[in-house]
Amino acid sequence: MAIRLEKGHRINLVKESGAKLTNFCVGCNWGAIVKKSLFGLLSSNVDVDLDLSCLMFDIDGKPIDHIWSPLYRFGDSNVGLPNGKLDSIDRALHHTGDDRSGDQDGDDGLDNEIITVDLNRVDSNVNSIVFFLNIYNNEDYSGDFSGIPYASIRMFEGTPDKAPKQVFAQYDVATKTECVGMRALVMGKLYRRNGEWKFAAIGDAFPDTSIVNTIGRVMRDYSK
Numbered sequence: 551m552a553i554r555l556e557k558g559h560r561i562n563l564v565k566e567s568g569a570k571l572t573n574f575c576v577g578c579n580w581g582a583i584v585k586k587s588l589f590g591l592l593s594s595n596v597d598v599d600l601d602l603s604c605l606m607f608d609i610d611g612k613p614i615d616h617i618w619s620p621l622y623r624f625g626d627s628n629v630g631l632p633n634g635k636l637d638s639i640d641r642a643l644h645h646t647g648d649d650r651s652g653d654q655d656g657d658d659g660l661d662n663e664i665i666t667v668d669l670n671r672v673d674s675n676v677n678s679i680v681f682f683l684n685i686y687n688n689e690d691y692s693g694d695f696s697g698i699p700y701a702s703i704r705m706f707e708g709t710p711d712k713a714p715k716q717v718f719a720q721y722d723v724a725t726k727t728e729c730v731g732m733r734a735l736v737m738g739k740l741y742r743r744n745g746e747w748k749f750a751a752i753g754d755a756f757p758d759t760s761i762v763n764t765i766g767r768v769m770r771d772y773s774k
């Protein structure tokens with residue numbers, strides 16, 4: 551049974567078998583919005599672009615690495631943030647790539663964006679890894695989480711191209727009342743305590759209209 555993540559929930563990364571969970575996926579599955587015509591005879595899809603990202607911090611809360619979509623070219627402007635990339639410097643984390651539309655034919659059971667994690671490879675200076683989700687303002691959709699037919703973040707063992715057999719933990723974004731009117735979610739963080747990795751569900755939602763706001767927020771409020 552998957553753990554339903556709730557705000558403030560802290561979990562040990564231990565499987566039902568008692569073995570440690572060290573290799574897993576953090577993924578987000580979501581669907582495009584289906585619009586029906588008058589009388590419901592015709593339908594068309596509205597693309598929804600969610601972006602899954604993470605930031606890594608050292609023990610003092612200083613940001614030392616990041617993963618976000620390479621389509622975010624902050625380095626070309628003066629935002630003061632690096633360009634997006636899909637791999638962490640230590641190669642412990644990898645993002646499968648920016649999905650810009652969501653499922654087009656209903657829930658396919660696969661996560662549209664996934665960050666794979668190998669805790670054994672994480673640089674020893676990384677003390678915490680914060681995962682967050684944003685709605686990108688594409689020309690089709692600039693609404694909030696509650697307008698999306700389904701959206702959930704989950705942690706599972708397995709590979710990105712197969713539907714997970716066993717979901718370790720899950721957080722439903724589209725159905726949470728605290729996500730109504732919100733466009734960003736600080737999902738949770740992996741952190742080291744006494745040499746062990748643990749996971750804390752954060753589940754704080756914000757109305758951020760740009761990922762730049764959310765990155766600043768994560769650096770300010772969630773780095774320790």
Ligand SMILES: [Ca+2]
Nearest residue numbers: 600601648649
């Ligand atoms: Ca995306």
Ligand SMILES: [Ca+2]
Nearest residue numbers: 579653660662
């Ligand atoms: Ca999907």
